[in-house]
Structure formats: C-alpha cells, structure tokens
Amino acid sequence: MAKATSRNPVKFGSPAGVYEGQHFKGHAELHAQGVHRQLGRGISGTATEGVDSIVLSGGYVDDEYGETEIIYTGEGGRDRATQCMVADQTMDAKGNAGLLLNQALGNPVRVIRGLNIKRQKATGGYVYCGLFRVAESWTTIGKDGFRICQFRLLKLEDGETVDPQPVSPDGDLKTDLEEQFRRTVAYERLMRDSKVVRKVKDMYDDTCQVCGLRLVVSPDGKAISQAAHIQAVGKPHYGPDTVGNVLCLCPNCHALFDRGALQLTDGLEVINGLTQKFIRALTRVKEHQIQVEYIRQHRSRWADRAAVPAPEGGGASSRGSAG
Numbered sequence: 001m002a003k004a005t006s007r008n009p010v011k012f013g014s015p016a017g018v019y020e021g022q023h024f025k026g027h028a029e030l031h032a033q034g035v036h037r038q039l040g041r042g043i044s045g046t047a048t049e050g051v052d053s054i055v056l057s058g059g060y061v062d063d064e065y066g067e068t069e070i071i072y073t074g075e076g077g078r079d080r081a082t083q084c085m086v087a088d089q090t091m092d093a094k095g096n097a098g099l100l101l102n103q104a105l106g107n108p109v110r111v112i113r114g115l116n117i118k119r120q121k122a123t124g125g126y127v128y129c130g131l132f133r134v135a136e137s138w139t140t141i142g143k144d145g146f147r148i149c150q151f152r153l154l155k156l157e158d159g160e161t162v163d164p165q166p167v168s169p170d171g172d173l174k175t176d177l178e179e180q181f182r183r184t185v186a187y188e189r190l191m192r193d194s195k196v197v198r199k200v201k202d203m204y205d206d207t208c209q210v211c212g213l214r215l216v217v218s219p220d221g222k223a224i225s226q227a228a229h230i231q232a233v234g235k236p237h238y239g240p241d242t243v244g245n246v247l248c249l250c251p252n253c254h255a256l257f258d259r260g261a262l263q264l265t266d267g268l269e270v271i272n273g274l275t276q277k278f279i280r281a282l283t284r285v286k287e288h289q290i291q292v293e294y295i296r297q298h299r300s301r302w303a304d305r306a307a308v309p310a311p312e313g314g315g316a317s318s319r320g321s322a323g
Contacts, residue, residue, distance in 0.1 A: 008037055009049075010037075010044075010045055010046065010049040010050060010051075010052045011034065011037075011052055012050070012052050012107045012108055013108060013110075013131065014128075014131060015033060015034035015035060017033070018034070018035055018128060019128070020128055020129065020130040021127060021128065022128045023125055023126070023127050024112075024126045024127070024128070025125045025126075026122075026125065026126070027039050027040060027055075027126075030055075030126060035053060035110060035112060035128055036053045036055060036110070036112055037052070037053070041055075041095075042054060042055045042057060042059060042075065042095075043074070043075050043094075043095030043098070043099070045094075045098040045099075045102075046094060046098055047092075047097035047101070048101075049098065049101075050098050050099075050101040050102045050105065051095060051098040051099050051101075051102055051107075051109055052107075052109065052110060053109060053110035053111070053112060054072065054109055054110075054111060054112070055112045055113075055114060055122075055126065056070070056072070056111065056112065056113045056114055056129075057114040057117060057121070057122050058114065058117040059073075059078070059083070060073035060078070060085075060142070060148070061142070061143050061144065062142045062143055062148055062150065065113065067155070068154065068155040069152065069153070069154055069155070070111065070132065070152070070153040071150055071151075071152055071153075072099075072150065072151045072152075072153055073089075073142070073148050073149070073150055074089055074091075074093065074095060074096035074099065074148070074149035074150065074151065075089070075093050075095040075096060076089040076090065076093045076096070076149075077089045077146055077147075077148070084144070085142070085144040085145075085146045085148075086146075087146060088146050088147035088148075089139070089146070089147060089148050089149045090149070091137075091139065091149050093149075096149045099134055099137065099151050100134075102133075102134045103133075103134035103135070103136070103137055103151070106133065106161070108131040108132065108133055108156055108161075109131065109132050109133070109134065109153065110128070110130075110131060111129040111130065111131070111132050111153065112126050112128055112129065113126065113127050113129050114126055115127060129155075130155060130156070131156045132153040132154060132155055132156060133153065133154055133156055134151050134152070134153060135152045135153065135154045136151070136152040137149070137150065137151050137152070138150055138236065140232070140237075141232075141259055141260075141301075145259045147258070194227075194241060196241050196242060196243055197227040197241075197246060199243060200227060200243055200246045200247070200248050200288065201225050201227065201248050203248065203287065203288055204248040204283070204285070205223070206223035206224060206225035206248065207223070207225070207248065207283075208225065208248065208249050208250035208253050209247050209248050209249060209282055209283045209284065210247075210249060210250075210253040210257075210262060210270050210279075210280075210282065210283075211250060211252070211253055212283065213250045213253075215250060215251075225248050225249065225250060226248075226249055226250070227246050227247070227249075228246065228247045228248075228249045228253075228254045228257050228258065229241070229245055229246055230245050230246070230247060230264070230290070230294040230295055230297075230298050231245055231293075231294040231297040231298055232258075232298075237297070237301075239294060239297070243288065244288075244289050244290055244291040244294065245290075245291060247282075247290075256273075259273075260273040260298075260301060260302035260305065261273045261274055262279075263298065263299050263302065264282060264298070265295075266292050266295060266296070268282045268284060268290065268295075269282065273302055273305070274305070
C-alpha cells in the first residue's frame, strides 16, 4: 500500500494533465496519475499533513453524494471482512484528523466517485469530480447504531481558494480554529473532565442512574462512570453542557442510551427504546433537575423506530432490569 513519504508526499490540488470528469479504470490508474496516492484506501492523507483525496464508493450508509455538496462519513469502525459497522469511529483516526486539518487550514480535497457500486466495489471504474473544501465536521450516531464522524464537503469553482482560519503565530492554543480542532479531536476527554460532568458524577458517587451499578476500579473504592448528554451536544443536535442535560451512567447503559435502546419518559421512567416497555424509575437526587425538553428531543430521534414485539416464552419481564 502506497503511503505518504518523501517520494510520495501529500499534494493538494488537481494533478497536471488531469481534468474534471476524467475516467479511470481502477485504483492503479488513479495512483499512477497522482489522483489518489494510497491504493485500496478511501482516504489518502495523514493526521499531520491533511487529506489530499477521497474516494466515494458507497462504503457507509450515512453518506450523501451530491454534485456540489457531499456528506462524507470518515474512516473506522467497519469490519473489512463483512463490511459491517462493529465499533464507533473517532476523530483522532488518521484520515478523520486529516480532514479536520483540511477544514482548519483551507486545503482542498480531490474527490473521486466510484461508478456502478456493488458491495462497496466500483465495478464501473472511477471519475474525477474536482476539488472540494471541508466546510463542516461533526459526530453523530449513524443508521447502524454506532458513532460516526461526518464531513460536509462543498465543490470549489475553477480558481476558487479557501482562506485558512487564523492560527496564533506564537503557538498559543487560544484561537477559534485551534480550540475547535482540539475540542473535536479530544471530545471524549473534554466531556469527561468538564465541571458539569464532574458535578453530576459526584451527585451519584459514580453510580449508574439506570441500573445502579457502581464500577469500583481500585482498592481504595474509587469508581468510574460515564456522563451521557440527553440531548447530544454538537451538530446536529446542539444540546447544552448543563447539569439538567446530563445523566450519570455505566458504560453499558450509556451505549444503550446513546443508541435509543434506553429512553426516558417525561415522568423520568426508564423504558426499553425497542419495545417501549417500562424498565424502572430513573434514580434521581433532589438537586438534579433534569429538563423535560431534552428528554423529548432524545426520544424524537428514535420516533420512527417500530416497536419490536417481545419474544414468546422465556422473555424478560417488562419490569426486568436493563441488560
């Protein structure tokens, strides 16, 4: 697999002699003409240099391919053998971090579209679609139930350039660009360390509000828990980082809640998001005032999910514990 080296560096822009609409039989031709340097990969680039090209091959169900606007799902989380999502994506993956760097510095991305896609294979070859800019980026829960990294790409007209966002000359990480970049890549760490998150965890002594589990991880009784924002923060949900929008959960309940398999009623009852059956009342201390508008927004994300009938015989009781 070709990698970015001194002999094969990241190069932005359209290669000499290559024109928009040009057809290529396969990855070998794309590589030979400098359109896509890395054979067999959808993203060509590095976390430190940026991404110079991507290939659209229908690999992720959340992608949206338009002529002038593309919603592109980043790399990671997919099993190569089955082509199914098996894990969450993170913004610190090499290609995803590289696309964030493009967004920050204004570097364009060459976009190549696969033709006649069958099982993530471009059986009709590839066409060069020109240069795009990374306009926005965010994380969200995808259609397969895992967290994905997405990027909004907009087509650049001939000769159009993108001005980089300002970077502080002294290297002090305080500009809007640098703060956004650091916050997105290290999202989980910042959420874990925020004052709001710590306050909610302290309210419950790191005990899950849903199942009551307290994960003790040291001989002195120290426990770990996770903070779940009811209305997810960031695009496209824009939930606030406030006490009334945060739950203290164990990792299992957090994963189920993020994917809608656990939900809350307006009366703070925990329900199975697949069957809509009651599980238990949410544990809540008096000073933890959870806002109902955030609960309703969370439920609305899964409103079109059809109820799944409970299995016959041996099934869990409607008031059983969260598994």
